[in-house]
Amino acid sequence: MSFLQRSTRFGINSSQLALARSVSVTKVATAVPVDHGMKVCNPKTSTKRERVVVLGSGWGGFTVAKNLDPKLYDVTVVSPTGYFTFTPLLASTSVGTLEFRTALEPVRRLKNVNLSMARAESIDFKTQTVTLNSAVPSPATSSSHSLPPRAHNKAMTIAPEKHQDERFVVGYDKLVISVGAFSATFGTPGVYEHAHFLKDIRDARAIRKRILDCFERASQPFIKEAEIRALLAFRIVGGGPTGIEFAAELHDLITSDMKRIYPDLVGFSTISLYDVAPGILLSFEESLREYAMRRFSRDNVIVRPNSRVLEVGPGWMEIEGEGKVPFGLLVWSTGLEPNPLIKSISQADKDPRSQSLFTDNFLRVLDKETGEPMKNVYAIGDNSMIKDGPKLPATAQVANQKALNLAANLNNAGTEKPDTEFILRNKGSMVYLGSWRAIIDRTATNVSGPKGEVTGLSAWFLWRSAYWSMSSWRNRLLMSVYWGMNLITGRDISRF
């Protein structure tokens, strides 16, 4: 075909490049012995630097990759999405308070870090290799539509047959396991098919569209009142911080923008929050929980503790002892279940209940047989816990601090500096409650600074400031613009 003979564009000599490319791949293939019958492919190699492969690009993986010394390490992040999601802002983006991209940091933006857009399927600790499955199917044969929401869950657990396997192997000198966990459904039928999680930016986009769909549908002239009530019944299962913040942001959206745009409809809308436990925000101090309940009661957000969901269908869910209730949108946020990669690991010591990988205080994965640290394998974030240590929650704060500790220890290589054990510097927790009110629990904090509890407007201000200061300056600028603009003109309500 004639296009193949054409001279290369953009002034780069193609044969040189092709050579450089193939050489680097071959070199690795001969350097690392594998018996998979698959070629070992590392994106770039350096004879001097150790290859660190980081599995996952969440709070743990992204942070460790960002902080490793590029003079010491050749870092490759393995991630099916290719970006870090700033999870505390997901609820804000799902109702249009912030544009989606303000909650994203692409791995490709990190200097001196390689990205392999793939899923890790299995680890061979003896040969120090990881088998990956490409997460980028051929665009010509795949649908031209956007990635489906929840693909990170469904592709693995529901519809593995849809994903065409294209496996390859990467070798590592050091491995960081930080693949996180999946949303738990406790086996409830229909959750994957009919509910929305809120773990990824694609979830947030699907939720945003669904909320606007519900209002638009309810405004069609042929829709009767019972159906309007069903469409505008927004239900949330899970009374942890994610569920609470989504309920709060949704309340803000409905009482401001939706009230302005659909004045005849907002009166039919309800927000209800269910939890199987006897209360919400159980990790918070009691006075803060009571404050949250008072705020929600004042804002007409219905809280239903002690509620067990038996089944979810299209537009309805069945609650034990109550029967079927309809919904326009159901957001499901009830905790975590283990990632399939973690399930597949048999050589490591794991927590029997959560299946998390046990590590020592230096975040090294422990061998199941010997109880000793495995060679060159580390685990951080929601897929791991420190054996015999205090039980730490599966939060961004813990994952982020573990990543910083691990990166600092790895950066000690070649120096006299001793490695430091991981100790959580508990900065407290905070949750947004809607109507410019938040709660901050710093009763358990072990760092300098203010202690105790904060509620209300000042807590809201601290809540926003904290997330603002944790973002890249690019996203800080965008957050400031969107927050300011939406205050004046309202949120963007176009659905596309």
Next chain:
Amino acid sequence: MSFLQRSTRFGINSSQLALARSVSVTKVATAVPVDHGMKVCNPKTSTKRERVVVLGSGWGGFTVAKNLDPKLYDVTVVSPTGYFTFTPLLASTSVGTLEFRTALEPVRRLKNVNLSMARAESIDFKTQTVTLNSAVPSPATSSSHSLPPRAHNKAMTIAPEKHQDERFVVGYDKLVISVGAFSATFGTPGVYEHAHFLKDIRDARAIRKRILDCFERASQPFIKEAEIRALLAFRIVGGGPTGIEFAAELHDLITSDMKRIYPDLVGFSTISLYDVAPGILLSFEESLREYAMRRFSRDNVIVRPNSRVLEVGPGWMEIEGEGKVPFGLLVWSTGLEPNPLIKSISQADKDPRSQSLFTDNFLRVLDKETGEPMKNVYAIGDNSMIKDGPKLPATAQVANQKALNLAANLNNAGTEKPDTEFILRNKGSMVYLGSWRAIIDRTATNVSGPKGEVTGLSAWFLWRSAYWSMSSWRNRLLMSVYWGMNLITGRDISRF
């Protein structure tokens, strides 16, 4: 079900609202006689004001709705998307220079304008009613995914069976037909399935994801050089302003951000632009066309005139006399074909070639039998042309000016002011060429101000200023932020 008995949320009395709602619908149903067996449903009514129904929310429909006097008219826009697309910025958003929402204006943001998110299927000029088909399916039974790209084309022409029919009827006192036109494929097989149009924001989003998919796929270690070249072969069919501007923006993306992120890959990428005509930008002055060709040649954008595409498949297209060439992305922009609604109208006088509705100089649709203006029916934008008038191009400028003329005439109602005939105030045309260069053709302009031709950096500056000044202040602010930020940090390259 218990939720039905719950008291209404957000402090609005639901039974009052339900009553107000049903009354307004019933009133219209008795006021306008129809024999469809369908209830006539107008969203809101007022006994004093005339009901203007505007079909379409593009340059014509959105502008007329925005400018009608709400004291005189009760305006309802019928639109399957519910938003206005600022088409000149689509190419910019499709490569990430601007965020998608900067090219959107939701109809719901217009004060005193009702929206019916639906497609107009047929018009009964005698009873003054329009039959609509809801464009908002039930969210519970439809997929939770985003709207598919090109749904505005495919739903009507390729897959009508997928759309569940929910028809209803609206009555009008005055009707404005501004549904635009569809992208022409000239019957070329495979275009709908495998090429991308660039008419809607969903097209832009699909293209943006596809470009990043191609580069990510090409960077997977198991992809061979021939496939890399195929993936990074970006082809455009159509040498008009849309195709040219997309080629230009894509060139900018590749030579800046992609070069930084995929330095080993950009050397394999090509941009090729095909047209069946002997040249590109044929509506522009010859010296400007030559300037454009020189710029493209310098930027390694290949221009292939006199090329006829015979068929498009997944990842390839067949060109007459050349055979099959592969592509990673094919953007198709070859002109317009009539909207099905316009095809369905038999009582009106139409241009035999384009099937556009003929109007008089007051933009009134003409009766086929009598040649006289039909009562209360107007047509503007790409679905219409003035009979015996000068042939005007199907551009935003023409649609926008016709809409302003029509709104001004309609706002004369009840005054002594005479209606004015439409005369185009030709402000010239402009096209972006990449690398901060543009061309502006003001040789045919009939308004005060500078005449003649402008090229290069100054034309680029005028190009950006013009679109900036035509946007809402909300979008102006966003455009400024994104332009400034992307200049410093590069475009956002996360794909989700």
